[in-house]
Amino acid sequence: MRIELVRRAEHSRLMVWASPLLAVAITLVIAVGIFAAMGADPLEALYIFFVEPLTAGWSLQELVVKAIPITLIAIGLSLCYMSNTWNIGAEGQFTAGAILGSLFPIVFPGWTGPLVLPAMLLFGILGGMLYAAIPALLKIRFGANEILTSLMLVYVAQLLLDWIVRGPWRNPDGYGFPESRVFDASAQMPLLVDGGRMHIGLVFVFVAVLVVWFTMGRTLTGFQIRVLGQAPRAGAFAGFSQNRMVLFTFLVSGGLAGLAGIMEVAGPIGQLRPSISPGYGFTAIIVAFLGRLHPVGILIAGFVLALTYLGGEAAQVALGMSDKVMRVFQGLLLFLVLACDTLIYYRVRLVRPVADPLGGAVHGRG
């Protein structure tokens, strides 16, 4: 018996939606195995990991707080990936946006008022865009592989952040702790619910979802992205420039990552610290693919991945499990989504060996 993949004439619309669900289901099955191997009661662990975070009001708010940056970054990345450009460095652009956006509350703490926050958000976007422009320009000018350059720039940005909060931007009244001063109230994201942590960043997420949805479905810009991603030669034939598209998608995804970065430090964190993200920029890659590179899918997938963060924390507390378990699930999920996506264009066929009258048993060929 042999398993064969047979190409479908048209792609399967059912599998477009079923593939991520299948991937989540297989991930859960493997999760049971992992929990059992670690000596925990699999059902209890599953409950703590994936259900309990949804049962309390505060943790639902926390889910939104985590989903905001992941989703926003993933929406930007989806444009890159659809155009066949590989920005892996959103974590760095997130950090760059956070640093540049923090310029006002840290360097000019005396400036307060309603204009501070918009200025910070703008500079956050600008920081992410500038940082994303580096790998884009390197690719256009020198043909440098953007996967490598964008990824390596992540570590540069993180070290820059580390140095800046220990050095020039350290809080003068902070007893030497490596942190910036706490942002003024006017430099912080307004909350959606009093006393919670859920902030208006959620609005930006919905705006981004709607804008990208419309852009991809209806406009010539979205059409260019899809054409260049699916058939570069046809894109050139249509008169679309691959280089311009590389720059455009890097700027958009970098800008959204930068916005997510400044909203994170102006929101839940409230100051700059050596570490401001538990890997949101990398998790967003998983979200983009789990969400089918479609804005609505990404919105849903963003909440699913946010749940793994909360579940990971809960399992750490309740079961004493390492937070690396959460990382394992995230990696498994990405792996399985990509594997299941094969089923969109191929179907599985079982082939039985047929007897060859002249030789031994051979497999039928198709």
Add this chain to the structure above:
Amino acid sequence: MSGAVEQVRAGEREARVRPDAAPLLEAVGITKIFGALKANDGIDLAIRPGEIHALLGENGAGKSTLVKILYGALQPTAGEIRWNGEPVRIASPAAARRLGIGMVFQHFSLFDALTVAENIALAVPPRESRAALAAEIETVSAEYGLPLNPRSIVADLSVGERQRVEIVRCLLQKPRLIIMDEPTSVLTPQEANDLFSTLDVLVAGGVSVLYISHRLEEVKQICHHATILRHGKVVGECDPQKETAARLASLMVGADIRALSGEHRSLPDAPVRLAVTDLSLPPPHPFAVALDHVGLELRAGEILGIAGVAGNGQDELFGAISGERRSERSDAVTIDGRPCGTRGITARRRLGAAFVPEERLGHGAVPRMRLSENVVLTRHATDGTLRRSGVIDRLSSRGIVDRVTKLFDVRKGTPDPEATALSGGNLQKFVVGREIDRKPGILVVCQPTWGVDAGAAAVIRQALIDLARSGSAILVISQDLDEILELSDRIAVISKGRLSEPRPTAELTREEIGLMMGGVGEGGHAH
């Protein structure tokens, strides 16, 4: 044996008589069902020893399916194959080779970086030594008139020579039946003649050949017998020497193909619409061809044909004229008197030019996009109705799809399918129709009827002629010499990136063009 080759080559081919013998291979009631499609429906075929048996049919008639079954790559749903009268089951290509069935594919499977001998060594059972194999290759190639140096690197060989490698590789397995899939589609007329001589030697030695081809003239010339397929069924068997090409074609398509209206014209006074002047471009990648001082003038109302063997700069010339690759000099390309050599394809489209590339899928159309989206691909800049402030008007693009569908009889399962769901011929009608629907002033089209069935080819060629009669200028780049001769008012030949001076079709013979295609005679010329 090379004497025998010379003899055959020297003499005119005499009338062929089908050998009177029991069949070597017989297919009885072969049926193959794919889902809802009956690709083969009760096909009977008998190939006698020592005959060249033509298998004729349009695209989608079931030829490939039948050949794959005979070569063991597919299993029939029903029916029987007999070899020397004995029922056999051909479970795999390896089993077919063990029986004595060899195949020469349309697309070669050779490693460019290896030598001829190394390529052959990969495919045949191991010999005592490399030297023994090389000697064997030399013997076989001399015996069958297939001159070949075992030590040549394949990358340096011409297309005809590469095909010889494939044939020698096949012959080393001592086949009794050789299946050839469109063997002359990539050859110059001279190379094709050499191939026919080899076939003559083969059948003289008792080997049978199953010969698949679209080209009716050559089938008439070399085949003993023909079986014609349509819609998966055998619709006729005949002696092709006794039939006219028109009769064979009408058997294939099931209707009389209408003759094209329009004769070759000479238009020395018409205004020049497209001019290419002293255009030289380095090769874009190591396997491409450099354009070498190319020049041409294309006048209103005329069709200029560019003949040539594949890989002599056709793609590069198309890219340079379309603007996918820009030139250094603005006046290298002018459209209606306006220089645009340094401008891109969108600017050239806005000047009234339209383009149809050779590759339908991936170049002329995005495979996984709907036809309405593929309309936007080439017309987003020239059709104001297709977009309003950056937003695509889907109604308008669907309207264009409907117009093209009606005008060119594009057959499709749903109103707006993905491009990849269309058959090759229908997609080609769509891709050509999409541009003609614009009524362009200049149309540059590469391989307009490549792999398209006879009916669709006639529709496309007539549309090109009609467009030219309406005052547009058309440049046809094609490897199909029959097509060039049929369509063109003037003909130029491209060889190694150089373009010959265009000459009126009436002044040229097939042989002259063939020699120029091989790079002999009138070479390139500079302005």
